[in-house]
Amino acid sequence: MITCDSPGLAPVDQALESLLNFVQPKPGSATIALADADGRVLAEDIHSSLNVPPADNSAMDGYAVRAADLAAGDTLKLAGKSMAGHPFIGQMKAGECIRIMTGAVMPDGADTVVMQENTEVAGEGLIRFPHPAEQGDNVRLCGEDIRSGQQILASGRRLRPADLGLLASIGIAQVSVKPRIKVALMATGDELVAPGQPLATGQIYQSNSFTVGTMLRRLGCEVVDFGIVEDSASALRAAFEQADSAADVVMTTGGVSVGEADYTKDVLESLGRIDFWRLAIKPGKPFACGHLPNSLFIGLPGNPVSAMVTMHQLATPMLRRLAGEQQVMAQRLTARAAEVLRKRPGRTDFQRGICSYDSDGQLQVRAAGNQSSAVLSSLSQANCYIVLEQQRGRVESGETVTVELFDGLLL
Helix, strand or coil, X not given: CCCCCCCCCEEHHHHHHHHHHHCCCCCCCEEEXXXXXXXXXXCCCEECCCCEXXXXXXXXXXXXXXXXXXXXXXXXXXXEEEECCECCCCECCCCEEEEECCCCECCECCCEEEEHHHCEEEECCEEEECCCCCCCCCEECCCCCECCCCEEECCCCECCHHHHHHHHHCCCCEEEECCCCEEEEEEECCCEECCCCCCCCCCEECCHHHHHHHHHHHCCCEEEEEEEECCCHHHHHHHHHHHHHHCCEEEEECCCCCCCCCCHHXXXXXXXXXEEEEEEEECCCEEEEEECCCCEEEEECCCHHHHHHHHHHHHHHHHHHHCCCCCCXXXXXXXXXXXXXXXXXXXXXXXXXXXXXXXXXXXXXXXXXXXXXXXXXXHHXXXXXXXXXXXXXXXXXXXXXXXXXXXXXXX
């Protein structure tokens, strides 16, 4: 275990592994309507009780036939029709065909569908087939998508639109989901002012509750916004105690670096336990994690970009674990650096980048602008991180680098 007393900086990967071991899923579940389940985390494995499709059906508008009846130029007798929801009743005989629509059940005796564009009307009740057909053409087989008894979704999956459709397709109207995580979010710093209020000398507008708060909501958390907390021991203690009784997680932005007016560490140590403090990540070296009596504490840096990067790279995997969600792998690719990237060895650097394809169709990346941890405009313009390894230094134009594409929490 790496603690705040460990010398030097903790490598990001090592710290994250310990952080994840530090968190246990929140117990409990609730049954909700499928229509309300988007973005919720499944609390149980889902198995299908039926085949999808439930019967062989047509993939095209056309004619159901027996492939053995067809040779180039053959003419078959039209014996009826099969419509979606209104199947043909009876047995299709040799030398016959059935008019069929997309999704309609295949008639007994038919094994192939010929598209209507490949047929001709040869007379009253007669259809000509100028071309032969392969047996099984344009037929969707029973259970081709899902077999009865098959597991289709696993516990811990965060449900997406396609998942809801999948569940609906097997007749499920309600699902059991994990409880939402409630996060009490507060910003610390006497220099902070809420947007819409006048600024005095030395003050800045507080933005972290809008960036981090939005990321939390996109992650499916319920956010209790405590606003701006006065940077004093008494105010922090009162806010922590109130938040601890109201939420699963207490999260702060600011107050986690070692400074004269940063009281978070001292107050937290008097109430609970700190486990992480200084990490080899840029931006975002100061990062705190601990426990209050009833909740998990996560302390993010106050600089806007540092807060978002540590929220994304460190706090998000912890919150996914707490929510009982399967961990999501970041989409990382290699790209060519389109320009010089400045870096000093010592910390893993998550630079803001813009990925694009060059004239040869190769992935390239350039910096999105000023890389200062206080400059939010470059993060707003970026579509990826340029992930530069801890011991790597300056990157020359043309070198290969790793890029991590932004996901739905950032885009």
